[in-house]
Amino acid sequence: MAQSLSREARSEGGQRGDVAIDTAVRAAASDGKAPRTARGERTLRKILRAALQEFGDRGYSDASIVGITSRAKVALGTFYTYFDSKEEVFQALVRDMSDQVRAHVAPALKDARDGLDAERLALAAFLRFAAEHKEVYRIIDEAEFVDPAGFRAHYENTAGRIAARLAKAAQGGEIRLDGSALAAEVTAWAIMGANVFLGLRFAVWGNGDPDEVAAAANRLLSEGLAAR
Amino acid sequence: MAQSLSREARSEGGQRGDVAIDTAVRAAASDGKAPRTARGERTLRKILRAALQEFGDRGYSDASIVGITSRAKVALGTFYTYFDSKEEVFQALVRDMSDQVRAHVAPALKDARDGLDAERLALAAFLRFAAEHKEVYRIIDEAEFVDPAGFRAHYENTAGRIAARLAKAAQGGEIRLDGSALAAEVTAWAIMGANVFLGLRFAVWGNGDPDEVAAAANRLLSEGLAAR
């Protein structure tokens, strides 16, 4: 049921450059305010898309429900058919954006020649995504204050995925490994933090070529800084 | 003149664990709303201290002027003797916190045996500071949305300082160096991002021992991940 609705609605949305919003649709759906009609799902998607834009370019506190509904071209009250509050849409969006990032990075890993190369490709994919979707970057960052739980979940999941990749590479003997659990977690968080800030500097603000930036960062990661 | 006022006022403030707020005092002072009296400076300091607490534990949008003035134990209207708006105090605070971080990290560098060791000590000092002053961490982070210019300035300055340290170490032949300007900037931002996220994970959220975390991160930085 939900399946067929999704397929129907997706075929009319999805302009170039837009990110999908399926996770948010499902999140809202599991919320007791699920649309039960194709029209309903279409409206929900319009609102979610509009909310992404509104939050993306005005920030949480300057964003307004009127702003969202007028972008979506629906009446003010319609918003409350699908969400209980401003905060709730934002949370739905955060979960979705978290998923978006993962979904855009994952396929890039397929081409990796080895574990370190996977990290390079992951970073390059992330940089490309961040450059093209600054709104997404911004929403996740602002979640630190508006939806701390969602924010934390996003980064813990991301760090967990990095740690898992490193563990696999360590098992294959490709990267050095000192058994300490702390060292493993520190490494994962350090890589993640570096990636996020490189995204801020070179994708969101400046324009560095994603591949060059990723290559430079990868050399640092594999060889370190100490002279031979 | 301002000198003697500062000395006077400082002697009555400064409870244990508090961060200083001198830069913010000066910033406000250069703003046309400078206090011209010892009493005035005392009040300004009370407001700034209160604002730091209020923003620190409620976040920018939940923080209120009433909250600030009642913490400071001054009347609501007094606030507007020193600041034109809520945003303006926040900006003053951001500049100040940026300075605080620098001021707490700088002295730790004196004991460094070499360039890489300096980075280790810098991180350890930062972690200690972040653990003890989560409000400061939070305010700088939230500046991304409330005071983008201040936020950007903070990180560009920080990255610049890291880059300068690395350049010096490279000149001494201690760390490898490929001449590329991009690589140098990528390295500085990567280190900074790693530090910030390690601060979030181990100082603000969890509790990792600053020295152990810094040691683990430093090994990653100097040796990299590639197996021998």
Next chain:
DNA sequence: TTGAAACATGAACCGGGTTTCAACTTTACA
């Protein structure tokens, strides 16, 4: 075709927070 459920509408309500201001108190300095 029809009626019940789902959805859409936007004016009005409402609370909370920022900012103003005129009266009052304290400080500085001659």
Next chain:
DNA sequence: TGTAAAGTTGAAACCCGGTTCATGTTTCAA
């Protein structure tokens, strides 16, 4: 000691945006 400048006060004006709700429209299944 006197007075102008600096600082303090808090009630009230003012603004703005989130949320509600009664009414009207569309959808869907029988």
